[in-house]
Every structure is written in structure tokens, then in C-alpha cells.
Amino acid sequence: MRNIVFGILIIFFALLSCRSGDEDSLQQIDQILHLYIKNSAGQDLLNNKTPGYFFAFPMNDINGNTNVAPVNASLKMRADSAYYIEYVAGAKRLTLDSISPDDRTYHSVIALALRRTVNNVTDTINDTLEIQYHWTPSAFQVSKVYYNHELKFTKEPGVPNVVTIVK
Numbered sequence: 001m002r003n004i005v006f007g008i009l010i011i012f013f014a015l016l017s018c019r020s021g022d023e024d025s026l027q028q029i030d031q032i033l034h035l036y037i038k039n040s041a042g043q044d045l046l047n048n049k050t051p052g053y054f055f056a057f058p059m060n061d062i063n064g065n066t067n068v069a070p071v072n073a074s075l076k077m078r079a080d081s082a083y084y085i086e087y088v089a090g091a092k093r094l095t096l097d098s099i100s101p102d103d104r105t106y107h108s109v110i111a112l113a114l115r116r117t118v119n120n121v122t123d124t125i126n127d128t129l130e131i132q133y134h135w136t137p138s139a140f141q142v143s144k145v146y147y148n149h150e151l152k153f154t155k156e157p158g159v160p161n162v163v164t165i166v167k
Contacts, residue, residue, distance in 0.1 A: 027137065027138060027139060027140060028138065028139045028140070028141070029139075029140045029141070030139070030140070030141035030142060030161065031088065031089055031133065031140065031141065031142055031161075032086065032087070032088050032160075032161060033086070033087045033088075033131060033142055033145065033161045033162075033163065034076075034084045034085070034086055034160065034161065034162045034163070035073075035084060035085040035086075035087065035129075035163050035165065036082065036083075036084045036162065036163070036164040036165065037054060037085075037114070037164075037165045037167060038164060038165070038166055038167070039052070039166065039167055040166055044082055044083055045116075045167055046075060046083035046084065046085065047081070047082075047083050052116055052118065053116060054114045054115060054116045055115055055116060055117070056113075056114075056115040057073065057075075057085055057112060057113070057114055057115070058070065058112075058113050058115075059071040059072075059073050059087070059091075059110050059111070059112050059113075059129075060110065060111040060113075061090070061091040061092055061108070061109075061110060061111075062091075062109040062110065062111055062128075063091065063092040063094055063108065063109055064091070064092055065092075069091075069092075071087070071090040071091045071110055072088075072090050073085050073086060073087045073088075073090075074086050084162075087110075087131075091108035091109070091110050091131075092108060093106040093107065093108050093133060094106060094107060094108075096132065102136055102137055103134075103135075103136055104134075104135045104136075105132060105133065105134055105135070105143065106132070106133045106135060107130055107131065107132045107133065108130070108131045108133075109128065109129070109130045110128070110129040110130075110131070111126065111127075111128060111129075112126070112127045112128070112129050113125070113126050113127075114126075114127065114167075125167070127147065127148050128146075128147070128148055128149065129145070129146070129147055130145070130146040130147075130149075131144075131145050132144040132145070132146075134155070141155060141161075142155055142161045143155045145161070145163050147163065147165055152164075152165070
């Protein structure tokens, strides 16, 4: 009988230690980036029905451990048939500044090679994408995005991370 009570107490304390605790202590993560590429007429250059569209967009982590450090990104389509490149994560994040132990800025730098066919010849446009992240104990989120060293996005609360590039 004593072994049964002891076993029940062990199970009770094991279950008690597994509970999640305060839900407010969870860190919010917002790191998904949507990259739209259009021409000056507003046409979607990721759509294969647009003349001069980009058929490939390999991404390489400039801060990677090797010279060739591919970064995963995928081509997605919205309900209105607009295409975009979705980047979630994968490039190495380096510390830009550390204001305090509870407030840091990181960044990733990605080489983006946009490929298209012009007059039956493959043309590659090499661009740079820098993503800055802001970290606090309560949130980790994209804070700024630079495209070819030009600021294209600054985070606003509740707004998705969407960058539109005009080529």
C-alpha cells in the first residue's frame, strides 16, 4: 500500500513539474519575410506569364561557414495570383549591437541572384538582401530590411513583413 501511495506521489509531482507555467512568458516570433518583385509598370516579375520574369532566385548566405551556403526560400502565390518569395530562416544571424542583455539587434546578409532570359540569353542580376532582427525576451522579429543597401522595410506592430522590389 505504501508503494502505491509513493508511486502516485511521484506521478503527481512529475506531472506538476511538466506544466507550462505562465503563458505571458512566451516569446513572440515574427521572422517570415515576403519578397515581391515587380517591374516599373507594376507587373509581377515572378509570374512566368510576365515578359522578362525571373525563373530562378538562388539565395546564398554571405555570412555562412563556407563560400557556398545556400539559403532556402520558396516561391508562393497569394489567392489573387500574385507571386512572392517566402524566406523563413536559414542564414546565419550575427550580432549588430547589444544594447543590453535584454535588447539585441542581429542581421543576416543574403546574396540573391535573380535569373531571367533576355533575347534567348540567361541574364543574372546579383543583389543583396540584409535582414535585421530585433530580439527582446518577449519578441524576436524582423525590424528592418535593406535591398542593395537601401532601406525597404521598417517593422510596424501588427503589419506583416512584406517587401516589394521594383526592377
